[in-house]
Every structure is written in structure tokens, then in C-alpha cells.
Amino acid sequence: MLLGIKELDAGYGDVQVLWGLNLKVEEKQIVALVGSNGAGKSTLLKVISGLMRPYRGQILFRGEDITRTPPKEIVRKGIVHVPEGRRLFPQMTVEENLVMGAFRRRKDKDIRPELARVYELFPRLKERRLQKAGSLSGGEQQMCAIARGLMSDPRLLIIDEMSLGLAPVIVDDLVEILKEINSRGTAILLVEQDVQLALSNSHYGYVVATGRLVMEGPSEELLQSKEIKEAYLGM
Numbered sequence: 001m002l003l004g005i006k007e008l009d010a011g012y013g014d015v016q017v018l019w020g021l022n023l024k025v026e027e028k029q030i031v032a033l034v035g036s037n038g039a040g041k042s043t044l045l046k047v048i049s050g051l052m053r054p055y056r057g058q059i060l061f062r063g064e065d066i067t068r069t070p071p072k073e074i075v076r077k078g079i080v081h082v083p084e085g086r087r088l089f090p091q092m093t094v095e096e097n098l099v100m101g102a103f104r105r106r107k108d109k110d111i112r113p114e115l116a117r118v119y120e121l122f123p124r125l126k127e128r129r130l131q132k133a134g135s136l137s138g139g140e141q142q143m144c145a146i147a148r149g150l151m152s153d154p155r156l157l158i159i160d161e162m163s164l165g166l167a168p169v170i171v172d173d174l175v176e177i178l179k180e181i182n183s184r185g186t187a188i189l190l191v192e193q194d195v196q197l198a199l200s201n202s203h204y205g206y207v208v209a210t211g212r213l214v215m216e217g218p219s220e221e222l223l224q225s226k227e228i229k230e231a232y233l234g235m
Contacts, residue, residue, distance in 0.1 A: 001060070002027045002187050003048070003079075003156055008057030010047050016055070017043045018211045025156060030178070030188045032198035032205040032219060034232070040211035041191045042084060045160055049081040050074045062155070078155035084164065086145040090134025094125050094144055097133050101151030111151065118147045121177055139170035146174070150181065157181065158189045163197055175201050195232040199223045 003025040011017040017040045025031045035041055046052040048059060050071035059067045061077055069077070080101075088097050098118060102111045119126035122143045128136065133144055142162060149157055159178075163171045179201070182188050192198035199205050199219040207215040207222070215222060222228050 001025075002029075002062060003189070004058075004060040005044075005048070006058045006060070008044070008047065008054050008059070010043055010052060010054040010057075012043075016211070018047070018054075021057070021208070021211070021213055023206055023213070023216075025187050025189055026204075028182065028185060028187055029204060030182050030190060030202040032202035033189060033191045033208065034193070034195045034198045034205060035208040036232075037193060038210075039208045041208060042160060043211075044208075045081055045083075045158055045191060048074075048079065048158065075152055075154075078153075080149040080152050080154035080157055082145050082149045082157065082159045082162075084160040086141045088133040088141055088144055088148070090132065092133060093130050094133055094136070095129040097144055097148050098125075098129075098151050101148035103152075114151055114153065118150055121150070121180060122147050139166050139174070142166060142170075142174060143177075146177070150186075154186060156187045156189065158191065160191045161193065162190065163192060163194050171197065195228065196223075199228075 001024050005021060005023040008018055008021040009016060021044065033041055047054050050069055053068065058065060061079060066074060066077065089100065098115060099111065102114060124140060125143055125147055128140065133141065136144060146159065162174060178188060190198050190202060199222050202219045205216065205219040205222045206213060215227065
């Protein structure tokens with residue numbers, strides 16, 4: 001088990017958002033976390049990334065308890081969170097944004113090989129490496145956000161709402177890139193409102209509603225379930 005979350009409760013002040021959540025990601029898996037807006041998905045990611053402290057519960061990464069580990073140390077341990085909305089540095093170039101993603105490695109390692117690998121995955125970013133990130137299209141900005149995350153050489157890449165606001169053809173390209181990233185050994189936790197997209201391109205899935213886990217299982221089985229079809233796929 002790469003990531004394990006046990007009986008997690010979390011929220012904002014007196015407002016509880018997550019209730020007894022359990023979730024795991026195995027090595028080299030793509031795991032989907034799906035649910036409607038307001039289900040608690042982004043709150044869970046903030047807790048995993050160290051941006052929020054849970055009320056109770058435990059987060060294990062590679063067997064180590066990281067429940068109260070600061071965000072910078074969580075990145076050093078190998079978890080990278082690509083947030084909803086990209087959150088690039090718009091006045092910096094594409095390459096400057098990528099270099100920022102390698103902050104944990106710059107002191108002790110030449111990052112040029114990592115830049116080369118990222119540009120191999122995202123040739124469009126190589127073409128635009130001297131362009132300001134804020135001038136990119138939405139799809140290119142999402143590519144840059146994912147590529148920036150990869151510059152830290154993560155064991156687990158967490159991507160929040162990758163498809164939001166993007167054209168289907170761009171989303172299809174991003175999905176193929178994620179599969180390639182995964183084939184190279186990086187586990188991925190894909191957090192999406194688009195249930196069809198997430199479950200069609202993952203190994204295992206979790207469904208959350210109002211902060212509680214309501215279903216889990218192999219993604220193919222979830223896609224065929226009556227509950228998923230009725231609640232999320234309009235079938």
C-alpha cells in the first residue's frame with residue numbers, strides 16, 4: 001500500500017465535512033475519487049497535502065504516519081498535489097513554473113534531465129517554454145500544472161478536477177499522458193466530478209457523497225453498477 005487513509009474526520013471549525021473516510025492507493029495504480037461538487041473531495045486533498053489538520057484519523061504513506069506532517073515535508077516524501085484551477089505563476093514563463101516545481105531537488109541534483117523528461121511528455125510546453133504561463137490556453141495551463149508537479153519526481157501524483165472547463169479533445173490528450181505517467185511507475189489519485197471519465201481511466205474507484213464513502217470497488221465494476229448509472233451517468 002502506497003497511501004492509506006483510516007477513519008478520517010475533517011472540516012472547518014465546527015463544520016464537519018469528512019466523516020470516517022477510508023481510502024487506499026496501491027503502488028502504480030490510478031485511483032479515482034468521484035462525487036458531486038461539495039462532496040468533500042477537495043477537503044480530503046487538503047488534508048492529505050498537509051494544508052489542513054484532521055479532527056481524527058490517520059494518513060499513512062509508504063507505511064509512515066504523515067497525518068501531522070507539514071506540506072513541504074509531504075512533497076519531499078513524494079506526494080504532489082496538482083490543485084483545481086492550475087494555480088500557475090502567470091507572469092513567469094512556462095519553464096520558470098516548471099523549475100519552481102523542482103524546489104525540493106534543486107540543491108542537490110541537476111534538474112535538466114527531469115526537464116527533458118517533462119518536455120518529452122508535453123512537447124507543446126517545450127515549444128512554449130519561454131512564453132508566460134498566463135498567456136497559455138486552458139489546456140496548456142493544465143499541462144503546465146501537471147508537468148510542474150512531475151518536476152518533484154513524485155511517487156503519488158494527486159490531480160484535482162483535471163477536466164474542469166476543458167474541451168473533450170484536450171481532456172482525451174491529458175488522459176493519455178496520465179496513462180503514460182502511470183506506466184512509468186507513478187501512482188495517480190484522480191479526483192473528478194466527471195464520473196465517466198474518472199472510472200473509465202482508473203483501476204479502482206471511490207465514490208463520496210456529503211463527506212462519506214458510499215461505494216468503492218474496481219472501476220469497471222462501478223461503471224456497470226445500477227447506482228452509479230442512475231446517480232451520476234443519467235442512465
